[in-house]
Amino acid sequence: xxxxxxxxxxxxxxxxxxxxxxxxxxxxxxxxxxxxxxxxxxxxxxxxxxxxxxxxxxxxxxxxxxxxxxxxxxxxxxxxxxxxxxxxxxxxxxxxxxxxxxxxxxxxxxxxxxxxxxxxxxxxxxxxxxxxx
Numbered sequence: 190x191x192x193x194x195x196x197x198x199x200x201x202x203x204x205x206x207x208x209x210x211x212x213x214x215x216x217x218x219x220x221x222x223x224x225x226x227x228x229x230x231x232x233x234x235x236x237x238x239x240x241x242x243x244x245x246x247x248x249x250x251x252x253x254x255x256x257x258x259x260x261x262x263x264x265x266x267x268x269x270x271x272x273x274x275x276x277x278x279x280x281x282x283x284x285x286x287x288x289x290x291x292x293x294x295x296x297x298x299x300x301x302x303x304x305x306x307x308x309x310x311x312x313x314x315x316x317x318x319x320x321x322x
Contacts (some may be wrong), residue, residue: 190215190216190217190218190219191215191216191218191255192213192214192215192216193213193214193216194211194212194213194214195212195213195214195257196211196212197209197210197211197212198210198211204266205265205266205267206263206264206265206266207263207264207266208261208262208263208264209261209262209263209264210259210260210261210262211259211260211262212257212258212259212260213257213258213259213260214255214256214257214258215248215250215255215256215257215258216254216255217250217251217252217253217254217255217256218253219252219253220252220253221252221295221296222249222250222251222252222295222296223249223250223293223294223295224247224248224249224250224293224294225245225247225248225249225258225291225292225293225294226247226291226292226294227247227290227291227292228244228245228288228290228291228292228293228303229242229243229244229245229288229289229290229291230242230243230286230287230288230289230291230303231243231286231287231289232284232285232286232287233284233285233286233287234268234271234272234275234281234284234285235275235281235283235284236271236275236281238268238271238272239265239268240264240265240268240269240271240272240284241262241263241264241265241269242262242263242265243260243261243262243263244260244261245258245259245260245261245291246258246259246261272284276312282311282312282313283309283310283311283312284309284310284312285307285308285309285310286307286308286309286310287305287306287307288303288304288305288306288307289304290303290304291303291304
């Protein structure tokens with residue numbers, strides 16, 4: 190699968206939170222249809238504080254096709270600031286994607302439960318990837 194960010198729109202800015210809508214284009218390179226329902230995730234810092242909440246509208250991507258997915262993003266400004274501070278001053282670059290709910294369906298039949306799945310991501314790897322793109 191290939192991902193590319195198509196658009197980010199600022200919905201609302203408040204002192205404590207920033208609300209964004211992002212459009213992500215996903216290319217399904219697999220020979221099976223992929224559907225997602227009720228996908229919600231948090232980005233959690235190394236101090237176990239949630240700094241971003243993401244909700245994804247239901248989507249369906251046909252085999253060997255691409256489609257746009259809308260992500261509703263809520264950024265906790267205080268915790269994001271703390272995450273950036275820890276990244277710069279304490280070299281803590283790893284954060285966790287923690288799925289709260291959601292299901293992926295392969296062939297539109299086989300459900301994969303995403304609840305409580307976790308994936309560690311190093312922000313330095315993202316920066317390297319962006320630099321070499």
